[in-house]
Amino acid sequence: MGMKEKLHQIKLKFQGKKMAPAFNALHTFLYTPNETTHSGSHIRVVDDLKRTMNTVILALVPCLLFGIFNAGYQHYSAVNGFPENFSILEHFITWDNFWLGAITVLPLVIVSYGVGLAIEFVFAVIKGHEVEEGYLVTGMLVPLIVPIDTPLWMLAVAVIFGVVIGKEVFGGTGMNILNPALTIRAFLFFAYPTWMTGDKVWVHEGVERAGTADAISGETILGYLAQGNSEAIYEKYSLAEMFFGFIPGSVGETSTFLILLGGLFLIFTKIASWRIMVSAVAGSLVMGLIFNGVVEAGWIPDYSKFYGLMQFDYWKHLIVGGLAFGIVYMATDPVTGSQTNKGKWIYGFLIGFLSVMIRVFNPGYPEGVFLAILLMNVFAPTIDHYVVQGNVRRRMKRLKNATILPKPSDGKAEELKVETV
Amino acid sequence: MSKDIRIKKGMNINLVGVAEQITSKAALSNVYALNLEDFHGITPKMLVKEGAEVKAGEPIFYNKNNEDMRFVSPVSGELVEIVRGARRRILTVKILADKEQSYESTNPIDLSSADGESIRSLLLKSGCWPFIKQRPYDIIANPDATPKSIFISGCTTAPLAADVDYILKGREEEVQAAIDALGKMTPGAVHVSVKDTSSSPFKSINGITLHKISGPHPAGLVGTQINKIDPVNKGEVVWTVAPQDLIIMGEFLLTGKFNAERTIALAGSSIKAPKYYITKIGAEVSTFVYASGVNEDKFRLINGDVLTGSKTTPEGYLGFYNNTVTAIPEGDDYEFFGWNKPVFNKISSTRALTFSWMNKNKKYDLDTNTNGEHRAFVVTGKYEEVFPLDIYPLQLLKACMVKDLDEMEQLGMYEVAPEDFSLTEFICISKQPHQQIIREGLDLMYQEIG
Numbered sequence: 001m002g003m004k005e006k007l008h009q010i011k012l013k014f015q016g017k018k019m020a021p022a023f024n025a026l027h028t029f030l031y032t033p034n035e036t037t038h039s040g041s042h043i044r045v046v047d048d049l050k051r052t053m054n055t056v057i058l059a060l061v062p063c064l065l066f067g068i069f070n071a072g073y074q075h076y077s078a079v080n081g082f083p084e085n086f087s088i089l090e091h092f093i094t095w096d097n098f099w100l101g102a103i104t105v106l107p108l109v110i111v112s113y114g115v116g117l118a119i120e121f122v123f124a125v126i127k128g129h130e131v132e133e134g135y136l137v138t139g140m141l142v143p144l145i146v147p148i149d150t151p152l153w154m155l156a157v158a159v160i161f162g163v164v165i166g167k168e169v170f171g172g173t174g175m176n177i178l179n180p181a182l183t184i185r186a187f188l189f190f191a192y193p194t195w196m197t198g199d200k201v202w203v204h205e206g207v208e209r210a211g212t213a214d215a216i217s218g219e220t221i222l223g224y225l226a227q228g229n230s231e232a233i234y235e236k237y238s239l240a241e242m243f244f245g246f247i248p249g250s251v252g253e254t255s256t257f258l259i260l261l262g263g264l265f266l267i268f269t270k271i272a273s274w275r276i277m278v279s280a281v282a283g284s285l286v287m288g289l290i291f292n293g294v295v296e297a298g299w300i301p302d303y304s305k306f307y308g309l310m311q312f313d314y315w316k317h318l319i320v321g322g323l324a325f326g327i328v329y330m331a332t333d334p335v336t337g338s339q340t341n342k343g344k345w346i347y348g349f350l351i352g353f354l355s356v357m358i359r360v361f362n363p364g365y366p367e368g369v370f371l372a373i374l375l376m377n378v379f380a381p382t383i384d385h386y387v388v389q390g391n392v393r394r395r396m397k398r399l400k401n402a403t404i405l406p407k408p409s410d411g412k413a414e415e416l417k418v419e420t421v
Numbered sequence: 422m423s424k425d426i427r428i429k430k431g432m433n434i435n436l437v438g439v440a441e442q443i444t445s446k447a448a449l450s451n452v453y454a455l456n457l458e459d460f461h462g463i464t465p466k467m468l469v470k471e472g473a474e475v476k477a478g479e480p481i482f483y484n485k486n487n488e489d490m491r492f493v494s495p496v497s498g499e500l501v502e503i504v505r506g507a508r509r510r511i512l513t514v515k516i517l518a519d520k521e522q523s524y525e526s527t528n529p530i531d532l533s534s535a536d537g538e539s540i541r542s543l544l545l546k547s548g549c550w551p552f553i554k555q556r557p558y559d560i561i562a563n564p565d566a567t568p569k570s571i572f573i574s575g576c577t578t579a580p581l582a583a584d585v586d587y588i589l590k591g592r593e594e595e596v597q598a599a600i601d602a603l604g605k606m607t608p609g610a611v612h613v614s615v616k617d618t619s620s621s622p623f624k625s626i627n628g629i630t631l632h633k634i635s636g637p638h639p640a641g642l643v644g645t646q647i648n649k650i651d652p653v654n655k656g657e658v659v660w661t662v663a664p665q666d667l668i669i670m671g672e673f674l675l676t677g678k679f680n681a682e683r684t685i686a687l688a689g690s691s692i693k694a695p696k697y698y699i700t701k702i703g704a705e706v707s708t709f710v711y712a713s714g715v716n717e718d719k720f721r722l723i724n725g726d727v728l729t730g731s732k733t734t735p736e737g738y739l740g741f742y743n744n745t746v747t748a749i750p751e752g753d754d755y756e757f758f759g760w761n762k763p764v765f766n767k768i769s770s771t772r773a774l775t776f777s778w779m780n781k782n783k784k785y786d787l788d789t790n791t792n793g794e795h796r797a798f799v800v801t802g803k804y805e806e807v808f809p810l811d812i813y814p815l816q817l818l819k820a821c822m823v824k825d826l827d828e829m830e831q832l833g834m835y836e837v838a839p840e841d842f843s844l845t846e847f848i849c850i851s852k853q854p855h856q857q858i859i860r861e862g863l864d865l866m867y868q869e870i871g
Binding site (some may be wrong): 004006008028030031032033034035036037038039040041042043044045046048049050051052054130132133134165171172174175205268269270271273275304317334335337338339340341344384388391392394395398399402 | 434436474492537548550580589619654655656657714721723727728729730731732747749751752754755756757758759760764767768770771772773774775777786787788790791792793794796797798799801805811812814815816831832833839843844846847848849850852854855856857
């Protein structure tokens, strides 16, 4: 008996039992189910939610791999000094970098998936529904948007919070209001701020060594800018380094280049909304230009605490910090984003716009994208409401000109009374 | 007068097994049956008992809510069985056909002088009325309402569906008679849409407003055409008639005989030699399915096309409204890592390791597997790509699911029929039953608002 038949028999045995969802999840991971259509469309496209989620994970893999190497590179460079003539093969793709990255990043991935999926399974068994695929992407996003040394227990607590409060209480995948990965990130940020911000957390062992003779510093570019060290960053990192991602930051969000490739892949595969991505980029550029204009007009003195970030070239906002990562992988979450095409344009634009605004004005933490997306998650249904109302208004206008025809036996046509809605 | 309509949104589904344009006569069926599920929303009341002899065209039951609405026997013979379901609901009425057919005949009507009212009562009495359907609610037309216009789609875009032009060829006289009659029942126009490239028999018909329609499926669905030409508002009614039914209706008007004969396409990849058959409404499907040969043991027989038809079996009967019978492989098997490996032999609406976008003309042999499990709505913006109506499909589906009548009304529920959601259902990543959701929504609205 082949594995297929064996699993089929176990499936029959489990049918209707409490543990059936858990078994089914494993079964459907190995095999597409033998479910057939009953009525309506007798044929269906090959795409399902698993394939959709899988495609997003594929788009994230380059960021994860880069994050692993970058973890080692940032650590060893902080300890031993940055290499003079940087070469990718000599200084970046090395076994040491990989090994250090692997032992620091992979535990984050394992905890994220382990804890998150465990909760998903528990909820599926309790509620008697199938294990849904939403967490497959969330589980991958979470380790990529946290500082490298995030304690694993903290991550576990945050994941529990994010999955339960951010998703399951609303009814599970497809029903949530807030992006679960960002809910997890927000929980970490507000619950354990010292581990999430500052100049110590972005490089491995930065926190451990703080205050010792071996102290290492790994300030992010946004951190530098927030402190007004706008010139110093160019001495430390070249534009190419910022774009390709050889800078400190959250695990997977430093390489704008790979994020761009991932974004193009998601647009090409038609999995993520290009409208949101394009409009979010536009929104951030517009806000950046406004700030640049304010500086140029001389409305703000150069000792102002906002000066550093405000005079930062508008387009460079896209290559530092988590903005690009947020736009490509977070803002495009179809469940929590706007659902109408027009709405997606507005939603995306405001995310970009607000991200740069919060980035400049937030005194505690010079990053805004996750707060901007969470805020817009809350407003997405409102945006959709007004977009849909446009369609409804068109129908009501048509109705005003309509007349109900008489019944064959009746006399005159009656004018239709339009109810105001 | 002809007007052009161009549909951009949509998707053509190319499947293996298109019926070749050859027509054979199907073997005579012993038993013919009327499946009551075809007449959605009708409460039948029998006029004849089991064992009674009926003529072709003789009423066998009527609609309890409108006693004038008669449903007639497609053949002459003995009413052998009334199959009942739960709470004695009538499911099927079976008639054992006579060798020699005899017809209930009425005097033909003079169409040029008849008024709408007399045509209406004649059609009701003759059993031709059920061929007229109405929007809103997608049910048999209410004879007490006057439609603002009548729509006929003379263009087929559904996969493997019968070619209307081929079926209607040579039947222009009957079609003209039916159109003349329909035209008298509405103060508006009789809108007929034909493919822009086709040499449709409708092009020689008088008394219609002809529209040339182009674009992918669902351009051929009458709902798409209504939405583009003259959308239904609250309180308004439009009627729709399927082109193949015009023949029966027209023949009745010309001769006074209800001749249930129909040309149907037998199509699908499970059929060895897909082609057209002449048979009658309610005939046993086995009388023509096996004549063309079948390719495999496990296949799904569908009364209608693959997107909107209903499941049947070789022992089943041809539906009242169908001009297509399709057979495709049953997909009740598991596929190893089916969700993440590259796929070349199935259709996809994305490019996520799927390659149907590379060769748009390739023909596919799809089975009935859902290719995934039922999930909540997650992905957005996909339905809009294949839904050309000026309606928000996802929002309307959600309004139906939560039974929000106000919202359903505002979002355009009066304009749609389940078949308008067949393509969104086909591409649904969450594998939701869109047509069922819409049907239930329409039923609820009919019940609550009427």
